[in-house]
Amino acid sequence: MNTLSSGIGRQEHILKEFMPITAKTGVFRQAIGPCAYDCVKFAVIRDGSAILCSQLGQQPVTVGDVVLLCSNTLCAAEPEDRCTVSTILIDTDYMIDHLFWKHAGLLSDRLEAKDLVTRLYLEPVQVLRFGVQRLEVIEPWLDELACLSARCRYVKRFNRIQALWFLIADVLSPFIEVSPVRLLRSQRERLRSTLPRHRRFVPLRSEVMAAAAMMRGDLAHRWTVRELADRVHLSQSWLPRVFADAYGKTPMAFLTMLRVEELARLLRGTDLLVEDAIKQVGWHSMSYAIRVFRAYMGMTPGAYRRTHNVVA
Structure with missing residues (x-):
């Protein structure tokens, strides 16, 4: 029980240091910036006015305006006398997750959602002319969010x-400009053999569960669709279909995901050499493993270890 409590306490401590959604309200009387944030930023003007300096040039903002800044976008502001602003900071990966679930029937995975973000939001800075009346609607939510x-x-x-945040976003989102992108059900992720989620919440077939369990139980084995299909007594063409209906991925893409997860765990929690950890999860090509891991995690295994390793 003590171990469980300490584990939960440690997890809470980590989340206190990293909050994917946070907000604060402040009064500014002096110029700010230029500065950039590694997250998505919404600045809601609640009182006063300011001159915004960004890639849009110089632009006045006043009560009822909302400034949307994409991650790593430089921006400066100079208040005219004073300006009261409520700022919401949203982790970029968190936002991508929401976009993914919004279009989960068409997107293969979060990496495809990340690519969609770059095509939808071409403008790094937007000034949303939100209006005073709508501002009055969201002000209680802004205050409570800042307080929490x-x-x-x-x-x-x-x-x-x-x-x-969902309440605020629901009111804000109609004012955000996005580029026209046509999403088709025929889209497929080209780099990773995954399938869009057309499945529903239905009981999993025993053959699918058995195939997934075999891969989880022996990641180092050189699995093939043929061998998995033979072991669960399905045809080689039918197994990928029913497997994708259950997990949203083909068996080989599912195996890749499991290997990436296990490799990340080994890099975080053991002192194995990167090369040995890669072999332990079943990859025999260093260059391939590094390329796949980077595609999923956004960094190489070596960089991931330096950032996340907790072994003393």
Whole structure:
């Protein structure tokens, strides 16, 4: 019981240090920036006015305006006398997750969602002319979100924090300009053999569960679709279909995901050499393993270890 409590306490401590959604309200009387954030930023003007300096040039903002800044976008502002601003910072990966689930029937995975983001949001800076009346609607949510962010009880109130953000986003989203991108059901992820999620919440077939269990149980084995199909007594053409209906991925793409997850765990929690960890999860080509891991995790195994390793 003590181990469980300490584990939960440690997890809560980590989440306190990293909050994917946070907000604060402040009054500014002096120039700010230029600065950039490694996240998505919404600045809601609640009182006063300012001159915004960004890739849009110089632009005035006043009460009822919302400034949307994509990640790593430089921006400066100079208040005219004073300006009260509520700022919401949203982790970029968190936003991509929401886009993924919004279009889950058409997107293969979160990497495809990340690519869609770059095509939808071409403007790194947007000034949303939101209006005073709509501002009055979201102000109580902004205040509560800022209050919860400051109280450092993030884990216990995370659901409420998300709910407040969803309420605000629901009102804001119609004002955000996006580029026209045609999404087709025939789209497929080209780099990874995954399939869009056309499945529904239905009981999993025993053959599918058996195939997944075999791969989980022996990642180092050189699995093929033929061998898996033979072992679960399905045809080689039918197994990928029913497997994708269940897991949203073909068997080989599912195996790749499992190997990436296990490799990440080994890099975080053991002192194995990167080369040995790669072999342990079943990859025999260093260059291929590095390329796949980077595609899924956004960095090489070596960089991941330097960032996340907790072994003393």
